[in-house]
Amino acid sequence: MQRAQLTIGVVVHNEVQHLPRLLQNLENIVGAHEADIIFVDNASTDSTLARIEHWSAQQENRNIQIIARLRNNLALARNDVIHKTQTKWLFFWDADCGMNRDSWERHLEILQSNVIHENVAAIGGGNSAQGPKSFLVSGLQSMSRNWISHMGSLQLRHPSKVEEVSVLSGCNMLIRTQAAIQVDGCDSWFHPVGEDLSLCHRLTKAGWVLLAAPNLEIDHYQNQTVISWMEKMFAYGLAQVQIATQYPQHFKGLRGAQCLAVILLAFASVLTPLLVLSLFAIYTLAYVTLAVKNGPRSIHYIFCGWALSFLSHLAYATGEVYALTSWLYCKFSPTYQGRSRIVKEQKTTQALVPDPIVNHEISP
Known part of the structure; x- marks a missing residue:
């Protein structure tokens, strides 16, 4: 059997x-000899695992492994893929992509x-x-064309050239x-989001290089509500x-400046409500200006992008402010210190217990 070039996790x-x-x-896109x-299965409670087993049993000439986890943790699940991979490269393919x-x-x-030089650890x-x-899909498509919305994030923007970056999206x-x-691999403390960021920072800290490249886009299917999208942004x-x-x-760099600005503006807005209206006006003007500059689009398209962008940034900023205030309380509250030490010791003990999995292979 011809050896696969990479592994899809x-x-x-x-x-x-x-x-x-x-x-x-x-089945239709990936050749049988192109990838393992x-x-x-991250502790699914529906028929996901059974359907995957049924599909895998029908595949000829494919090297397929199935791991059934008994505890849901995205970081540990990605690490299972990393440690089972036998090829030089691997690619995480999320179910909604x-x-x-x-x-x-x-x-x-x-x-x-x-x-791809020897010091390149990942490219996406x-x-x-x-x-x-829908409002959500139209809004996200509009946001991808506007810097005010994506602010350089690879979750939305499309690179125009090969460039070195500090983080990549785990789904591409x-x-x-x-x-x-x-x-x-990934830091298991980050679940259900952030595990890809932890992997990227571990790689760059170890001296590896991450690259973003044009024409490597994937489709990310969105069928959630605006409320669930805002919860995700939070x-x-x-x-x-x-x-x-x-x-x-x-x-460090632009991301840190953005976060600091968001947090300072959030606290300032609480003290000066008039600032909220001023920021809203500036935000709207900047978004519409860039939207018009980027090419002719319908009013509906621009409105969806502007509205979703504002709601996304509001939820995102709320999450940052909440996390920062919680971190400051945990860091400096004398009352919290004793409880924190006990919880940390308990978590350390739990981390030493192997996470149960069931593993089997379906090979040609």
Whole structure:
């Protein structure tokens, strides 16, 4: 059997609604000899695992492993993939993501290109929002064209050239297996978000280089409500501060300046409500100006982007402020110090207990 070029790691948790598209994508896009596949079921309570087992049993000439976890932890699930990978490179393919054959071939080709030097640990690209026509999808597509919205984040923007970056998105990252193993993979304290940031910072701290490249976009399917999207943004805001407490380099440069500005403005707005209206007016003017500059778009398209951008940043900033105030309280409150030490000791003891998994292979 021809040896695969890389391994696709698919971590799933209650993904019945996404499985048909995911499995069809893997079957139609990925050649049997191009990639091994490792599924990690992250303690699903629906029929996700059974459906994956059924699909895998029907696949000929594919090297497939299935790991069934008994505890839901995204960081540990990604680490399971890292430690089971037998190829030089691996790629995490999330259940709500997909790509066409051209995009998959570009991911394979970039590994053979002259931009991949021995010090490159990972390379990735941007995400394109896809899904049924809705306020959320239209808003995300509009936000991807406006710097006020994405502020340089690879979650939304699309790189125009190969560039060195400090972090990559976990759902679109080709990773050198050796590098991921060297730094012990993702930090298991970060669940359900932030585990990809911890891996990136561990890699750069160890001297590895991360690259973002054009034409490596994937489709990110969105079928959630605006409320659930804002909850996710709040969690991402929390994660930014939590990551920075463990990896201070996360707030170096532009990202740190953005976070500091958001936090200062948030506190200032509480003291001076009039500032909220002023910031809202400036934000609106800047967004509309850039939207018009970026090319002709419908009023509906621009409005969706502006409204969702504002709601996303509001939820994101709220998460950052909440996390910072919580961290300051935990750091300096004498009352909290005793409880914190006890909890830390309990968590350390729990971390020493192996996390139970069930592993089996389906090979040709």
